[in-house]
Amino acid sequence: DAGVTQSPTHLIKTRGQQVTLRCSPISGHKSVSWYQQVLGQGPQFIFQYYEKEERGRGNFPDRFSARQFPNYSSELNVNALLLGDSALYLCASSRTGYTEAFFGQGTRLTVV
Amino acid sequence: AQSVTQLGSHVSVSEGALVLLRCNYSSSVPPYLFWYVQYPNQGLQLLLKYTTGATLVKGINGFEAEFKKSETSFHLTKPSAHMSDAAEYFCAVSEGTDSWGKLQFGAGTQVVVTP
Numbered sequence: 001d002a003g004v005t006q007s008p009t010h011l012i013k014t015r016g017q018q019v020t021l022r023c024s025p026i027s028g029h030k031s032v033s034w035y036q037q038v039l040g041q042g043p044q045f046i047f048q049y050y051e052k053e054e055r056g057r058g059n060f061p062d063r064f065s066a067r068q069f070p071n072y073s074s075e076l077n078v079n080a081l082l083l084g085d086s087a088l089y090l091c092a093s094s095r096t097g098y099t100e101a102f103f104g105q106g107t108r109l110t111v112v
Numbered sequence: 113a114q115s116v117t118q119l120g121s122h123v124s125v126s127e128g129a130l131v132l133l134r135c136n137y138s139s140s141v142p143p144y145l146f147w148y149v150q151y152p153n154q155g156l157q158l159l160l161k162y163t164t165g166a167t168l169v170k171g172i173n174g175f176e177a178e179f180k181k182s183e184t185s186f187h188l189t190k191p192s193a194h195m196s197d198a199a200e201y202f203c204a205v206s207e208g209t210d211s212w213g214k215l216q217f218g219a220g221t222q223v224v225v226t227p
Binding site: 004033035040041042043044045048056058090092100101102103104105106108 | 116148153154155156157158161202204214215216217218219220
């Protein structure tokens with residue numbers, strides 16, 4: 001079975017630009033969560049979606065937004081990129097939202 | 113509010129020696145506790161989890177952890193380190209159904225295994 005897949009794996013953006021990151025959950029999983037991992041730190045929770053509804057939001061500015069589609073895939077959007085947004089963005093899926101979470105390989109975003 | 117503290121950002125162990133990684137948590141409700149491992153340029157892999165029941169939890173690759181409520185701890189151990197155990201390890205806490213699966217991670221412990 002395919003695991004959690006994220007695209008792209010790497011990208012470089014310029015300050016002020018907008019970026020969209022994509023995540024496909026494991027088949028049968030209805031919940032997707034997004035985390036930001038800055039180099040040398042633990043992952044920080046950004047969003048959780050379950051059945052296309054936002055179920056949780058971390059302490060991130062409104063420049064960060066997300067959505068979940070009917071097939072349970074998800075997109076994370078970040079507007080007006082700052083240098084500090086450079087990080088590994090991780091997507092995790094789970095069956096219900098509070099069962100075991102499986103993580104993808106992440107998208108490495110570099111803002112220059 | 114929930115939080116996690118991992119004691120020691122770097123741990124160096126000899127191959128064959130005991131691995132001990134320390135994790136303390138705070139939570140206003142009975143916690144769910146997790147240990148994840150991250151290899152370079154990869155995502156997180158679940159090693160083990162505690163939700164309810166037996167407080168000694170066995171995971172993959174020979175790791176185990178014990179939930180001690182009185183000490184608010186969930187330390188990770190492995191009796192004999194292998195070179196392949198070199199990675200970064202994260203302890204995480206969730207408030208279970210109350211938090212819809214939001215994980216609060218510690219800062220991580222980098223494990224180096226020397227021959």
